Amino acid sequence: MTEQGTERTGPSVVVDDLHVSYRTYGGRRTTEPGSGRRFTLRRHVAAVDRVHAVTGVSFVAHHGESIGVIGHNGSGKSTLLRAVAGLVPPSSGGVYAAGTPSLLGVGGVLVKELSGERNIVLGSLALGLSPTEVRERFDAIVDFAGIGDFVQLPMSAYSSGMSARLRFAISTATSPDVLLVDEALATGDAEFKQRSRERIREIVGNAGTVLLVSHSMSTIQQTCDRVLWMDRGVLRMDGPTDEVVAAYSESVAQPDQERR
Amino acid sequence: MTVTDHRAPAEGRSETAAELAARHGLTRSGARPSLSRYLADVWSRRHFAISLAGARAYASNQVSYLGQLWAVLTPMLWAGVYLFVFGHVLDTSRGVDNFAAFLVIGVFLFRFTSTSLSAGASSVIRNQSLVSTLRFPRALLPVSVVLAELLTLLPALVVLLGVVLLTGEPPAWSWLLLPVAVLLQSVFGTGLALGTARMVSQVRDVANIVPFVTRALMYVSGVFFSIEHYAGPGGLGAALAHQPVAVYLELARGCLLQGIHLTASTWLWATGWALGALLVGVVWFWNGEEGYGRD
Numbered sequence A: 001m002t003e004q005g006t007e008r009t010g011p012s013v014v015v016d017d018l019h020v021s022y023r024t025y026g027g028r029r030t031t032e033p034g035s036g037r038r039f040t041l042r043r044h045v046a047a048v049d050r051v052h053a054v055t056g057v058s059f060v061a062h063h064g065e066s067i068g069v070i071g072h073n074g075s076g077k078s079t080l081l082r083a084v085a086g087l088v089p090p091s092s093g094g095v096y097a098a099g100t101p102s103l104l105g106v107g108g109v110l111v112k113e114l115s116g117e118r119n120i121v122l123g124s125l126a127l128g129l130s131p132t133e134v135r136e137r138f139d140a141i142v143d144f145a146g147i148g149d150f151v152q153l154p155m156s157a158y159s160s161g162m163s164a165r166l167r168f169a170i171s172t173a174t175s176p177d178v179l180l181v182d183e184a185l186a187t188g189d190a191e192f193k194q195r196s197r198e199r200i201r202e203i204v205g206n207a208g209t210v211l212l213v214s215h216s217m218s219t220i221q222q223t224c225d226r227v228l229w230m231d232r233g234v235l236r237m238d239g240p241t242d243e244v245v246a247a248y249s250e251s252v253a254q255p256d257q258e259r260r
Numbered sequence B: 001m002t003v004t005d006h007r008a009p010a011e012g013r014s015e016t017a018a019e020l021a022a023r024h025g026l027t028r029s030g031a032r033p034s035l036s037r038y039l040a041d042v043w044s045r046r047h048f049a050i051s052l053a054g055a056r057a058y059a060s061n062q063v064s065y066l067g068q069l070w071a072v073l074t075p076m077l078w079a080g081v082y083l084f085v086f087g088h089v090l091d092t093s094r095g096v097d098n099f100a101a102f103l104v105i106g107v108f109l110f111r112f113t114s115t116s117l118s119a120g121a122s123s124v125i126r127n128q129s130l131v132s133t134l135r136f137p138r139a140l141l142p143v144s145v146v147l148a149e150l151l152t153l154l155p156a157l158v159v160l161l162g163v164v165l166l167t168g169e170p171p172a173w174s175w176l177l178l179p180v181a182v183l184l185q186s187v188f189g190t191g192l193a194l195g196t197a198r199m200v201s202q203v204r205d206v207a208n209i210v211p212f213v214t215r216a217l218m219y220v221s222g223v224f225f226s227i228e229h230y231a232g233p234g235g236l237g238a239a240l241a242h243q244p245v246a247v248y249l250e251l252a253r254g255c256l257l258q259g260i261h262l263t264a265s266t267w268l269w270a271t272g273w274a275l276g277a278l279l280v281g282v283v284w285f286w287n288g289e290e291g292y293g294r295d
Ligand SMILES: Nc1ncnc2c1ncn2[C@@H]1O[C@H](COP(=O)(O)OP(=O)(O)OP(=O)(O)O)[C@@H](O)[C@H]1O
Pocket: A022, A023, A024, A051, A052, A053, A071, A072, A073, A074, A075, A076, A077, A078, A079, A080, B295
């Protein structure tokens, strides 16, 4: 959905010194060595901890760009995408984006106990479509998901690839200015990966911006022209795909110096 | 802090991120809109809340063979239990004519408010998967919880009318006012749900206190006794009778039962509590809008 007056060139996402931290319940890290016993009580009562997931990231993304995000597990990729989508509040810094970015994540099951059909309707309504628009696009979404009559079963009966298909179909039903894809293609089969890549290209072609998190370097190389490398919450490198992927692969090959 | 936009034509100075974003029509992600804008957003996504409520009410009866039949069976069984125990076994009247109907109305409508409160309180934290995938005004979650409770109440109200007839109350014009009474009670419940949803999402421990609050409310709201009969008309009795839950029970009973007469002041109290709770709930919830995604 393009709003009137939104420019179709130039920046579409501006991230400025972004910090995000999470609050966790039910466990604390006891970091001081040897203090494990003394602090046991605090691990059960008032066991609230803070995780600084993103610490000081800045970058600018443009219309028509597709950007890969890579990095180790827990480096803050998903958190960065959620912050861009406005789903987790930054603890400091700013995130600015064109339109309402649409996030497509792994954990993002909509409502498990409801049927795929119900979820399509719910998801599209939540994205801001009107009931008539949902009715018009319903068949197209079902077709794109390609899971046959399973749409009538509750999503708890879906395989992970099937729910990934359904979510991808819902999120791309509107052509968002900014599409954020978090490993959502990983569980899909070859045919679905092909189709979703085409869909991503279509969105980028319509001057949208795609941020794609993936651990598959081949996916990144095929889809993205620029890559952000996240490392323990900071942006380690930002540049053309080949350079960043090469540097990342090199660091993975020598893990001793890189991991904590 | 400044950002450099490599593609932008060199302008001789670097601008701040906020300026760059503003120049290109970008808005802050997840920013809380003004209250009027927020309400407009909520209104424009109302179909989402309705659809979610319908789906939730539907799903609650889904995992059984009889399926949606339970929507009617459950209140019938409850009514059956109360009619049997209080109509035949105990046979008390506790100063009320038609105690069985009095009790069933009390139990069903009290349940509506208490579940609105308890389900509303956890509506935001229970829906983390929705909150962390989709951007929509979070107030829709507590609202849809109350709508779902309202949808489960509707078949119970039909059963209720059956009980009222069975216990010998003649149909009366005042029955037509019942929907208005239930509407006011829903508005009040929405305010409660909004208010507690924010509290619980900020301090989880509040959720552990909610059951005690609802239980205490049950004992002071005259669910199974007449407040006037036990606490008397003055002082404490008057205070108890004017607290919101008691007011709504009184209202519904007054609509359905011959023996209870409504006054304009009951309607005024009911309206006042509803609007007051909604206003406070909405403003308080909206105020915390930016914090809900944080786990
Ligand atoms: N809901 C949450 N509550 C608390 N901490 C969290 C939460 N989600 C993520 N974190 C923490 O934030 C940090 C970054 O997590 P994030 O999910 O962004 O990593 P990631 O780069 O996406 O990792 P992966 O490659 O495994 O998906 C991690 O240290 C993680 O423990």
